[in-house]
Amino acid sequence: MNKKLVLAIAPIITFIALVVFFWFALEKDPKKLNSNLIDKPVPEFKLPALKNPELVYTSESLPTELFLLNVWGSWCGPCHIEHPYLMKFSRQYSVPIIGVNYKDKTIDGLEFIESKGNPYSMIIADQSGQFGIDLGVYGAPETFIVDSAGNIRFRYVGVIDDRVWSTKIQPAVEAIQGKPLDKVAESPSAVTQN
Amino acid sequence: MKKLITIMILMMSLEALAVIETYEFETKQQEQLYTEIIHELRCPKCQNQTIAESNAGLSEDLRYIVYQKVSDGTSKRDILAYMQERYGDFVLYDPPVKPSNYFLWFAPLAVFLVILIAVLLKVGRRKVTTEQSESEEE
Numbered sequence: 374m375n376k377k378l379v380l381a382i383a384p385i386i387t388f389i390a391l392v393v394f395f396w397f398a399l400e401k402d403p404k405k406l407n408s409n410l411i412d413k414p415v416p417e418f419k420l421p422a423l424k425n426p427e428l429v430y431t432s433e434s435l436p437t438e439l440f441l442l443n444v445w446g447s448w449c450g451p452c453h454i455e456h457p458y459l460m461k462f463s464r465q466y467s468v469p470i471i472g473v474n475y476k477d478k479t480i481d482g483l484e485f486i487e488s489k490g491n492p493y494s495m496i497i498a499d500q501s502g503q504f505g506i507d508l509g510v511y512g513a514p515e516t517f518i519v520d521s522a523g524n525i526r527f528r529y530v531g532v533i534d535d536r537v538w539s540t541k542i543q544p545a546v547e548a549i550q551g552k553p554l555d556k557v558a559e560s561p562s563a564v565t566q567n
Numbered sequence: 568m569k570k571l572i573t574i575m576i577l578m579m580s581l582e583a584l585a586v587i588e589t590y591e592f593e594t595k596q597q598e599q600l601y602t603e604i605i606h607e608l609r610c611p612k613c614q615n616q617t618i619a620e621s622n623a624g625l626s627e628d629l630r631y632i633v634y635q636k637v638s639d640g641t642s643k644r645d646i647l648a649y650m651q652e653r654y655g656d657f658v659l660y661d662p663p664v665k666p667s668n669y670f671l672w673f674a675p676l677a678v679f680l681v682i683l684i685a686v687l688l689k690v691g692r693r694k695v696t697t698e699q700s701e702s703e704e705e
Contacts, residue, residue, distance in 0.1 A: 406611060409655035476624070502628050509653040511611035511625055 408517075408528035409509055415442070415519055416507035423474045423482050423496035430497050435523065439550050440469040441542075442517040442525075443493070444505060446477040447485040449513040455532040456489050462538060463492035467555040468546060472496040475505045475513055516542070520549050588627070590634045601637045604646055605630055607661060611654045 410416075415432055422428040443459065445452040463470055472493035474482040479498060486496070499505055508517070511530070518527040527545045529537065547553055592598040605619035610626045618626040618633075629650070636646050647659060656662040664672050 404614065406657050407655060409651070409653060506628060506632065506653060509611075509655070511654065 405530050406511065408525065410517075410525045411528070412524055412526065414523050415517075415525060416504065418497070418499075418504045418507070420497050420499055420504060423472070423479065423486070423498040426479070426498070430495065432523070434495070435471065435519070436469050436494070437523075438469070438521050439546065440471055440494075440519055441546075442471050442473060442508075442519055444473045444475045444508065444510050444513050444515045444517075446475045446513050447481040448477060449475075451532045452514045453489075455514050455534070456485075456492070458532075458534050458538065459492035460490050462533075465557060467557050469494040473504060473508075474498050475510065476500065476502040518542070518545055518549060588630070592638065597637050600643060601633060604633050604637070604643055607647070607659065608633070608650055609658050609660050611658055617660065 415435060417432055419429060419431050422430055445455070459470060462468075470493050472495070474496055477498075477500065479500070482496070482498065486493075497504065508515075509528075514532060516529045516533055517525050520526050526549050527542075529541055531537070533542060543554055590601065592601065602619070606617050608618045608629065610616045610618045610621040610623055610629075612623040612625045613621045616626075618629045632649075633646060636649070641649075650658045662668070
């Protein structure tokens with residue numbers, strides 16, 4: 374009698390377990406890989422500034438506060454979609470956004486920034502793509518959150534729009550720094566150059 | 568059947584042609600090592616192809632890195648470690664066994680053992696009952 378009950382319930386429990394398992398699997402995008410650099414420092418680099426090739430950036434040039442590292446290229450379609458959002462966030466929040474112009478021609482990168490505006494507080498020109506490979510970049514745009522100690526804490530692959538910002542980026546930043554994102558005080562600051 | 572095999576062979580050769588660039592190596596061993604390594608690395612961008620098969624720009628860059636490192640005399644282990652450092656276990660077509668994937672490796676074995684035990688218990692019990700009924704008959 375008891376055995377019959379177990380036999381009757383077992384398939385139902387198995388079924389429910391599978392449903393739960395698959396339900397969570399649905400949410401996971403297999404195209405989004407975990408970064409292998411979480412909790413590791415930003416890889417060493419020595420690269421020119423996009424705007425001034427004479428100026429050489431290294432890891433030392435990065436901000437000492439929490440910042441976003443955004444990998445983009447003018448050749449990258451989704452980066453064009455993401456750009457207006459970055460403009461908006463750079464006006465709204467004081468968190469610095471550092472650009473990595475990834476595998477781009479300098480002229481094209483500059484033309485992109487000059488025609489559409491510059492949300493970045495500095496832009497590193499990674500023409501060869503070696504820095505991108507060191508960062509484990511596999512599809513631009515990619516955005517890393519780097520904490521005040523210089524460690525990578527979070528990576529997002531894909532376009533950051535309003536929804537991604539409010540559901541992923543902002544909560545991650547706030548969890549890392551332990552306080553809400555600082556808003557830009559009054560007039561939009563240096564970021565709006567046009 | 569013959570037709571099917573011919574079609575399959577044709578498809579295979581097309582795939583092999585997909586990679587355009589060729590690198591010059593000093594020795595035959597280096598060339599072999601290069602071919603071996605690019606067939607063991609998975610393209611992070613295209614996911615179900617090795618970097619040897621993929622035409623993605625990233626695969627091209629990674630092949631170039633493998634070429635450089637093989638020419639430098641870097642060992643296969645170090646090259647795979649270099650890629651793993653950047654792209655994680657995902658990039659290896661032969662990922663290591665470690666706690667996070669114990670389930671994948673050992674779950675089938677566990678299920679098999681559970682079934683085996685259940686079957687043995689059942690068979691054992693049936694034997695006992697048949698022996699009992701036989702003795703009752705006597």
